Amino acid sequence: FIVGTITSGYYSINSYDYLHKLWLRQLIITSFHHALGFLPSYNILSSFILRWLGAHIEDNVKLAEFQQILRFPSNLLNIEHGVTTFGRASLTSFTMTKEGLCYVDEIYLGSDTNLGNGCTIMPGTTLPSKIIVGSLTLVTQKYASAQSNCVLLGIPAREMPFVIPDDTSVINDLSSLNSSSIYSLLFVCLSFFISKYLFIALYLSSPVAVALFIHAILFCAIYQYSILITKRRSHFTYSEVITHQQYFLFKLMSEFSTFIGPYLSGTQLLPFLFRMLGAQIGSDVILPDIRCITDPHLVNIGDYVRLNMGAYIQAHTFEQRILKLAPITVNHRSVLMSNTLILPGATLQGQNHILPWTLVMKDDQLPPNTKWSGVPAKQVP
Template structure:
């Protein structure tokens, strides 16, 4: 019972969004119970989505940066019992998105753990390498472009920019709180008016208030998101985390993280709402996705399917270097449950990405192909005669394994 209470109370989505992507998140995580050792403050040590089983058993090494979606696994559970264990991540690591780190993970110091990497739990201790995929394979720890960009910022410049970033992030947090307070105040006023009319109209007054609050919230948060972009559209960027543009982009993330993004999931109303937010989305689209982080950088064609829990992320943040680019999905594309699509991806028409796959940045997918795996590789060729992977008399829906050479994930 105590563990269940700790699990539920300490995993606050609101406070993670409020303090994440800023220097303030370090103090918040320490307050929860995470052991952060000697922190090298970057202003972006953690994102806006961290989870754990028990915060008192989370240990993060010095100089480590963590993107969104880290889940610290501290509990082994069976049908009759459970066991808690400390989960430790080594020094000077960088963790990508959607990583589940177990207590017996075999990674040490100075590792790059790419997005959706399956953490190895056996074999030698991995150090001074990058890891990617499921099952895991080694990649370079860092590419020259990121190393050169970081080296171009001197220590004195970094300290000055960090102070400026802290001030900018503080204003962002205040704007986030103001938007939530205004939303709550408007809902309170409408409910008060409904209760005042309850004797006259009964339950219909409450029903009308619910409809009014929902409609007003949609309009309000759509305007907040568009205003966070100054009523413009995002464009592809390459920038340091100490570049003022990145601070602006962080503000957009925080203000776009509104309650209505999960509203109407799997219904025809969700594409309409995203269209109002500036996303280019076609007709008859089924959208039950978990997250579309940069909606104005994302294009989805007609009759596409975005299945439960999938993510379209038009950016990457690695080693303090931010990159963003368009994601374009053609007509009739299908993104499987739990799949992850990275920035710079272009899909042709009627492409299928299987469940839990990770489609890496910059991939261009031909029409009528199927992709699977982490990282994703083509397993089904085009169904058109000139690109068929099977003999003409065979079923064009057959699957063929292809050789795959992984790209460098740290780039």
């Protein structure tokens, strides 16, 4: 309400409208970054807040990262039922023209659309129903597809010859909006206070060195408990993995990731921690941060492997709200540059150089001593 609504059109970067409607929005979201992170992923409260701010949001919409969607002007956002967004998927607030003007326009997401990890949707984009936007994909206004039920991939996006299974449907699990939203809010608040209380109590009751050791052991134990269900099979429905129990366990682990994780980044302590979580990691491996490997128990990394900042090894996909897991192998002396993503089932056979903004697809087999670039990854000289 402080920012207000904005109309589609062109705005000078020196204008009052730009400062008030666009710049101020980004400032508020950035300033309250940690407070907005209070909302869990895929929570119904995110949709309620966006509707309150003026967005058109239908039912059964699941947003992984609420802040990324909040950065886009709410009154220009139209999301139909069954839409799902995943980690780091973003809606760009404006584009810059050659004349130095900011172009602002609506974004329309059709029913049952999926936005993959790290994809970007530009202003003026209209997506029909049942579109899957792949990871690291850029969808611009120039892309106009009259055909639904397809997969978009690439920078810029282009239609892929992939077949989307027809037997997968999005389940509407919002049978009681009011009661579930109130219950969800109470549970989120309770989980927040319990996790903070345990974290503060641990470090107040023990010396720092002892508290760090106990915290690390608890972090590993909670992770091993949280993945017990995933060891039984490799496919899971949305309701099996997005539960209150899993959120509470994640909240307990997030304290360690937030406060202790940054001190482990780039050190040999981080590979040691991932080994305790179940990863098979060789010697002299450098990892940028604690979030670079999302499923450690399914990852095998050889000797002398290097990951740059923003590189991710992700041993799961969430296709049409179906969680699918598969192991990943990164053999010796491979280098993953910034903003690369390795999907489940992929194997890097050794001495592979993955250039920035590269997507290694599911089950890809990369021959040794090769260089790869693009979305999807293609071998380059």
